[in-house]
Amino acid sequence: MPNIDLFVPEKIQIGISSCLLGNQVRFDAGHKNSYYCKQEIEPFFEYTVVCPEMAIGMGTPRKSIRLVRDGDVVHIRSADGSLDVTEKLNEYSKAKVEQLDYLGGYILCSKSPTCGMERVTEYKVGTNNGAKTGVGVFAKILMERYPFLPVEEEGRLHDLSLRENFFTRIFAYNDWRKMIQSGVTKHKLIQFHSRYKYLLMAHSPKWYRDLGPILADIQDVEQTAQQYFAGFMTALKIIATRKNHTTTLQHIQGYFKKQLTTEQKEELGESILKYRQGLLPLLVPITLINHYVREYPTSYIKEQVYLNPHPEALKLRYAY
Numbered sequence: 351m352p353n354i355d356l357f358v359p360e361k362i363q364i365g366i367s368s369c370l371l372g373n374q375v376r377f378d379a380g381h382k383n384s385y386y387c388k389q390e391i392e393p394f395f396e397y398t399v400v401c402p403e404m405a406i407g408m409g410t411p412r413k414s415i416r417l418v419r420d421g422d423v424v425h426i427r428s429a430d431g432s433l434d435v436t437e438k439l440n441e442y443s444k445a446k447v448e449q450l451d452y453l454g455g456y457i458l459c460s461k462s463p464t465c466g467m468e469r470v471t472e473y474k475v476g477t478n479n480g481a482k483t484g485v486g487v488f489a490k491i492l493m494e495r496y497p498f499l500p501v502e503e504e505g506r507l508h509d510l511s512l513r514e515n516f517f518t519r520i521f522a523y524n525d526w527r528k529m530i531q532s533g534v535t536k537h538k539l540i541q542f543h544s545r546y547k548y549l550l551m552a553h554s555p556k557w558y559r560d561l562g563p564i565l566a567d568i569q570d571v572e573q574t575a576q577q578y579f580a581g582f583m584t585a586l587k588i589i590a591t592r593k594n595h596t597t598t599l600q601h602i603q604g605y606f607k608k609q610l611t612t613e614q615k616e617e618l619g620e621s622i623l624k625y626r627q628g629l630l631p632l633l634v635p636i637t638l639i640n641h642y643v644r645e646y647p648t649s650y651i652k653e654q655v656y657l658n659p660h661p662e663a664l665k666l667r668y669a670y
Contacts, residue, residue, distance in 0.1 A: 366458075368381065406444055424472065510666075549656040631668055
């Protein structure tokens with residue numbers, strides 16, 4: 351299956367915090383407009399826009415709310431304690447999350463008591479003493495309900511490695527879902543794993559080694575698929591390192607040892623080395639390899655998702 355099939359025909363649907371698109375839904379009637387989310391990546395996806403606080407009728411402007419820990423219980427209250435929306439937000443979040451099983455990813459607003467995925471300030475009851483140990487109520491329920499759904503905060507997307515990892519997971523998650531929807535079989539599972547060999551190797555050589563045996567003796571296809579998918583998405587969440595990318599590139603390079611001229615081998619080898627040293631972006635050796643794949647077609651390498659894990663126009667391999 352050509353890699354281009356991963357990106358067409360429909361757009362992947364992504365959940366997103368409403369304030370990140372410039373909507374004035376925050377407590378102070380403001381927003382947290384993200385140029386990256388609104389302008390740069392929106393053309394590639396279809397957004398499902400959510401603001402839990404507005405959805406339960408809090409309106410804007412409104413009193414700000416915070417996470418307040420009282421023993422094992424976390425409340426969502428205003429600073430003065432006059433407003434408590436714990437029950438409403440939990441009920442809404444549980445109901446809304448059940449409606450979002452079609453999503454292929456989610457971008458959350460950082461630090462929010464409803465949508466922050468990590469390091470949300472959690473206050474000790476009766477004080478203004480806070481620690482960044484909390485998770486927004488909606489984000490927590492979302493991530494618990496869909497543990498393998500690619501989820502990120504808009505602030506973390508400024509980190510280029512986290513950004514690339516997030517979108518790699520989104521397109522892989524979507525590819526998996528399309529395979530499952532077409533009817534999973536032993537052959538399709540093995541074919542899927544084969545196409546993702548080098549992407550898995552770049553993210554986690556250990557998980558790549560562990561996932562193969564799962565497919566070696568398939569008795570129950572559905573059960574095996576669930577087990578494989580859990581490991582697959584866990585592996586891809588691991589950030590690919592330069593060392594692992596280099597090893598992966600060198601493995602692929604080996605497929606062309608009989609076709610390439612001495613000069614071509616040296617050029618590719620040098621580009622891989624310079625990438626390993628941080629002197630070139632990953633895009634350079636990948637571009638060379640894709641060129642050789644077109645010039646010397648090898649179906650196994652041509653079908654490797656590693657070479658085209660996401661649309662080139664997202665520019666995710668330019669800066670690392």
